[in-house]
Amino acid sequence: MSDYICKLNGNVSRTHVRYPNRYGIMIAGDLYEAKDNDPDAKYPAVIVGAPYGGVKEQGPCVYANSLAQRGFIVLTFDPCFMGESGGEPRHVSSPEMFTENFSAGVDFLGLQSNVDRERIAALGICGSGGFALSAAQADTRIKAVITASMYDMSAAARMSMTREEILEMKNALAAKRWEDAENGYMPEYIPSFPETPLDAVPDGIGEPDAEWMRFYAVKRGHHERARGGFTTTSNIPFINYDLLSHLDEISPRPILFIVGDRAHSRFFSDEAFKKACEPKEMYVVGDAEHIDLYDRTDRIPFDKIEDFLNKSLK
Numbered sequence: 001m002s003d004y005i006c007k008l009n010g011n012v013s014r015t016h017v018r019y020p021n022r023y024g025i026m027i028a029g030d031l032y033e034a035k036d037n038d039p040d041a042k043y044p045a046v047i048v049g050a051p052y053g054g055v056k057e058q059g060p061c062v063y064a065n066s067l068a069q070r071g072f073i074v075l076t077f078d079p080c081f082m083g084e085s086g087g088e089p090r091h092v093s094s095p096e097m098f099t100e101n102f103s104a105g106v107d108f109l110g111l112q113s114n115v116d117r118e119r120i121a122a123l124g125i126c127g128s129g130g131f132a133l134s135a136a137q138a139d140t141r142i143k144a145v146i147t148a149s150m151y152d153m154s155a156a157a158r159m160s161m162t163r164e165e166i167l168e169m170k171n172a173l174a175a176k177r178w179e180d181a182e183n184g185y186m187p188e189y190i191p192s193f194p195e196t197p198l199d200a201v202p203d204g205i206g207e208p209d210a211e212w213m214r215f216y217a218v219k220r221g222h223h224e225r226a227r228g229g230f231t232t233t234s235n236i237p238f239i240n241y242d243l244l245s246h247l248d249e250i251s252p253r254p255i256l257f258i259v260g261d262r263a264h265s266r267f268f269s270d271e272a273f274k275k276a277c278e279p280k281e282m283y284v285v286g287d288a289e290h291i292d293l294y295d296r297t298d299r300i301p302f303d304k305i306e307d308f309l310n311k312s313l314k
Contacts, residue, residue, distance in 0.1 A: 021104035028084035052127025144312035192228030251277035260288030
């Protein structure tokens with residue numbers, strides 16, 4: 001297919017797969033591995049989650065392409081209700097369901113004959129970083145976690161809002177839910193990005209909105225199945241849910257937080273790092289903004305990631 005944002009390395013194979021999560025929703029994924037892998041051997045594996053609102057053909061394929069060359073079996077996936085995965089209505093987001101996506105990926109990887117199910121890690125980009133950590137809090141089959149430009153979407157739902165502002169938001173969402181019910185539960189979805197990529201980001205857009213446009217709205221990262229945002233009422237569960245309430249319970253399994261030194265989202269990783277117990281590590285990438293860890297292979301620290309995984313999954 002030509003809709004992946006990076007070219008597949010000639011030494012790597014990519015196989016499209018489908019598998020159910022525990023709710024019976026079929027998840028669409030891609031399985032990457034080196035072509036010269038020993039068919040009789042078992043390898044460590046990594047499940048890679050896309051940025052919030054993204055799909056497997058974007059940032060995840062960049063990570064999988066590199067990690068497969070380094071000896072890992074890698075699974076990328078479209079979150080349920082997104083991309084090529086199942087789930088209706090479309091573009092719905094849920095903290096529980098998006099956390100479950102990682103555990104469903106572990107299920108699938110652990111059933112592969114060439115995967116060592118005792119050596120499976122999770123890697124989450126942006127919002128998937130929070131979901132990967134959330135999954136690892138309860139799912140001890142995840143032996144290590146890496147986050148890149150992590151967003152905690154439950155914290156983001158209330159960020160910098162007063163009690164009065166939160167109540168106003170709840171009332172607006174309640175009214176919108178009435179509208180959705182009256183429309184036969186066809187929830188409102190307003191995409192953030194165009195159907196076809198722009199040549200450049202329009203002038204006058206403030207940050208961080210312009211940063212999202214620099215990836216999702218232009219040829220760099222545009223994908224027709226990732227037009228940004230979720231149904232309006234998807235925000236309801238996030239204001240009532242703390243994704244990282246048991247972060248300390250991941251220990252003694254290790255966590256690696258990767259952030260750009262110029263990332264607007266760095267404080268999410270800083271806060272999660274404080275809450276996490278050892279072993280944990282923060283790796284700061286120089287001259288990198290949030291989206292640079294989506295696809296910039298000259299910024300993503302693959303050597304560091306490989307070293308962390310080898311030590312954590314030995």
